[in-house]
Amino acid sequence: MTTLVKDMSSKLARSAFDLFARHGINNVNMDMIAAHSNCTKGSLYWHYDTKKTVILAACDLYYRNWEEQMRHELANVKDPVKRLKKAVHFSIRHCMVDSKNRVFTLGIMGLALYDEDIKKSWAGFYDMVREFLIVLVNEAKKTGRVKVEDARRVVDLMLVAFEGIKLRTIIEPDFDISAEEKAIYNGLMEVLKCSE
Amino acid sequence: MTTLVKDMSSKLARSAFDLFARHGINNVNMDMIAAHSNCTKGSLYWHYDTKKTVILAACDLYYRNWEEQMRHELANVKDPVKRLKKAVHFSIRHCMVDSKNRVFTLGIMGLALYDEDIKKSWAGFYDMVREFLIVLVNEAKKTGRVKVEDARRVVDLMLVAFEGIKLRTIIEPDFDISAEEKAIYNGLMEVLKCSE
DNA sequence: CCTTTACCATACCAAGCAGTATGGTGTCAC
DNA sequence: GTGACACCATACTGCTTGGTATGGTAAAGG
Numbered sequence: 001m002t003t004l005v006k007d008m009s010s011k012l013a014r015s016a017f018d019l020f021a022r023h024g025i026n027n028v029n030m031d032m033i034a035a036h037s038n039c040t041k042g043s044l045y046w047h048y049d050t051k052k053t054v055i056l057a058a059c060d061l062y063y064r065n066w067e068e069q070m071r072h073e074l075a076n077v078k079d080p081v082k083r084l085k086k087a088v089h090f091s092i093r094h095c096m097v098d099s100k101n102r103v104f105t106l107g108i109m110g111l112a113l114y115d116e117d118i119k120k121s122w123a124g125f126y127d128m129v130r131e132f133l134i135v136l137v138n139e140a141k142k143t144g145r146v147k148v149e150d151a152r153r154v155v156d157l158m159l160v161a162f163e164g165i166k167l168r169t170i171i172e173p174d175f176d177i178s179a180e181e182k183a184i185y186n187g188l189m190e191v192l193k194c195s196e
Numbered sequence: 197m198t199t200l201v202k203d204m205s206s207k208l209a210r211s212a213f214d215l216f217a218r219h220g221i222n223n224v225n226m227d228m229i230a231a232h233s234n235c236t237k238g239s240l241y242w243h244y245d246t247k248k249t250v251i252l253a254a255c256d257l258y259y260r261n262w263e264e265q266m267r268h269e270l271a272n273v274k275d276p277v278k279r280l281k282k283a284v285h286f287s288i289r290h291c292m293v294d295s296k297n298r299v300f301t302l303g304i305m306g307l308a309l310y311d312e313d314i315k316k317s318w319a320g321f322y323d324m325v326r327e328f329l330i331v332l333v334n335e336a337k338k339t340g341r342v343k344v345e346d347a348r349r350v351v352d353l354m355l356v357a358f359e360g361i362k363l364r365t366i367i368e369p370d371f372d373i374s375a376e377e378k379a380i381y382n383g384l385m386e387v388l389k390c391s392e
Numbered sequence: 393c394c395t396t397t398a399c400c401a402t403a404c405c406a407a408g409c410a411g412t413a414t415g416g417t418g419t420c421a422c
Numbered sequence: 423g424t425g426a427c428a429c430c431a432t433a434c435t436g437c438t439t440g441g442t443a444t445g446g447t448a449a450a451g452g
Binding site: 024026027106107109110112113114119122123126153156157159160161162163164165167168170171172183187191 | 220222223302303305306308309310315318319322349352353355356357358359360361363364366367368379383387
């Protein structure tokens, strides 16, 4: 029986993202995505040419979600130093502590090793995040309360440490990332030359 | 025609490592490994039960190689601060700048996402490296020339930044890691509170 | 000398899964 | 009312690749 759904593409992408984030991208097949979306594999292929296009749609969903929530976090924050701190806090909570987002993005990194399109997709998001944080660091620097010579350099270092901490959760199951949130925040802020 | 080889297991592991390091682990199949080793797939399976056991053997080879070369690097270095510096320098050259080792270990990280045995193998190596560096930092601290409160904390941060920099090479093809070697070294030494 | 090990050449299997086919119905827009 | 779109149920294909089978020979060890 036909079930017409408005914005079916988005619904499928969201459904796919949920499964990818819960089980790991490589443990999810197209049959599972169709079943989880309450439609048939034929319908899924009506909207998406390949599994890769589904993965890329899930990526876009993730990027959009990050932007939207980051904008919301900083909406009523005027002070540049506070904005920077809140941005880092949010990133830790959203991309690291949130296990679904963490599992998804680690899976994307794994795929980026072998697939050019997925690599470019992630690189685009990574660049966007970096430029965004560089702007925040430069604004904080203008206040005189943050002593940073090269905003780009400290943001780069902070971001690689950030991704490295996510990797660490793969190999250390006992690494309680929620409990370590404050220590992680302090470590990353120190890298940004912005410690209390 | 039979070709008997001494220490065939090691030869196969080394051959496999070479292919994994050159093409990426997921792009290498058992037929390729047999061909590259100048033997048949039947022979390969005589020595190794599964592809996974081949990968784990290649890991052990990598770990052994790291230990051996690190020991060699520090053989005639007595000064604790010099030993720490040399260790970090060597790690950058061996695990990051060396593209084969970098490709191999990134591939292992990708597999560790989904396979418990590979995860444990890598975790074991990671722990060994960490404990080793903590000892070096503590010895350097004793000289009074390195101001570190918590050796474990700074080594952890340095290691996650290290792994994060490797990830960055996946998404930034123009990131010339050899050219950046000095900047990377300086950044990591700063994290270790050991900058010049 | 006999048994076991260590290989060989070659074919084969299985299994999973991405992706396609097909004949259909319901919905929507004009 | 008609054509295009958006789905359906179900079967099917292809294909890659890990892993196995089989009957063999050469080398090694006792």
